[in-house]
Amino acid sequence: MxxxxxxxxxxxxxxxxxxxxxxxxxxxxxxxxxxxxxxxxxxxxxxxxxxKSETLLSKAWDAFRGLAPVKQRALAVAAAVVLVFAAVGIGIAAAQNKGDTSAENTATKSSKPEHAKQTPTPSPTPTPSEPTDQVITAENNNELAALLNVGDDCDPALATFAAKYQGRKIEFDGSIANMQHHEMYNTRYDILLAPGNAGPNTGVGPAFKFENVNMFDLNLTGKNIPSNVTEGDKFRFTAKVGSYNPKQCLFFLNPPPQSGRPNCIEHVSGHP
Structure with a gap:
């Protein structure tokens, strides 16, 4: 029914x-x-x-609730008695197992040489550090490649990446997932960025955010630079890693300063 x-x-x-x-x-x-x-x-x-899926436990509970109060009390008492006996049995078994383990450890210790030679643990080979001025991409950094494909925008890996690479430049292909006027200024915007070209329908990757920016801040470049951007527009983003807010699940990015084409956001498509 x-x-x-x-x-x-x-x-x-x-x-x-x-x-x-x-x-x-x-x-x-x-x-x-x-x-x-x-x-x-x-x-x-x-x-x-x-x-709601029906499990054996839920069915048993429904059956118990359907019994008369007298039968419910009787079953409760019987279950309590069974639990007491089970606890006693477990305690006895644990005590016996502890005694057997202690005896075995004593025998093993007595058979071990007093002056056994210890093999020194080799020191790990140091790995060369990555240049801090290198722009991080999915092609040269496995952590960013994995980050762009996370299935949860609240994944703990986002906070780890932000803390490790804060202030570093990253570059990735993406699109605008959402764009709204900033709450205090009509000429400034809060823009959500997503990896890939699906815009609002993006299913993976962090919720990157440019907060309180205008069109000039984006430093757009390319063959056909639009006067404005909108949801669904595709870009090759270059930005500096900001902070990650775990409560909002937002990964903040800072548009890079205008210092030449390599530091700008390259427009790919969306406007003629």
Whole structure:
């Protein structure tokens, strides 16, 4: 009967502009169905449900709840007695095992030579350090390559990468996932960037963010430089690693200063 269907519920915080990514992930990994959402300033709360699976334990609990109170009390007492006997048995077995282990250790210790020769542990070979002025790309840095393909924008690896490479330049192919006016200025923007060319429909990678920037800050370059950018536009981004906010699951980037074409954001497509 449809009225007998039982659901379980959960809520997920998604970065505003990347809701589709969180919805697709919940549907694919857990069969969750979106039932509602509440949009906040920075994040959107998504509410999901799915049919609650019937397990042996849940069936037993339902059967127990259907018994008369007298039978419930009787079963509870019987279960308590079984648990007591089980605990006593486990304690006795643990004590016997401890005694056997102690005897074995004593015998092993007595048979070991007093002046056994110790083999020195070789020191690890030092690895050459990476030049700090080198622009990090997926081609020359395995950590960035892995980072651009994480399936969760709250992955702990994001904080680790940000702490290790803060202030360093990274470069990757990406697109604009979301773009909004900054809360205090109409001519400045908060821009979410995503790896790849899927824009708002991006399914992997961090939620990179340029915060409180204008068009001049982006230092656009290329054959056809647009006067404005919008969601879905594709770029070859070059930026400095900022900080990672684990509560917001946002990875902040800083547009590099205007010091020549290599430091600019190259426009790929999106505008004629």
């Amino acid at each position: 449809p009225d007998d269907v039982k659901y379980e519920y959960k809520s997920v915080q998604a970065v505003r502009g990347l809701e589709n990514r969180s919805i697709a992930k919940a549907q694919k990994e857990g069969g969750w169905e979106l039932v509602d959402q509440t949009q906040g300033t920075l994040r959107t709360t998504l509410y999901f449900r799915r049919v």
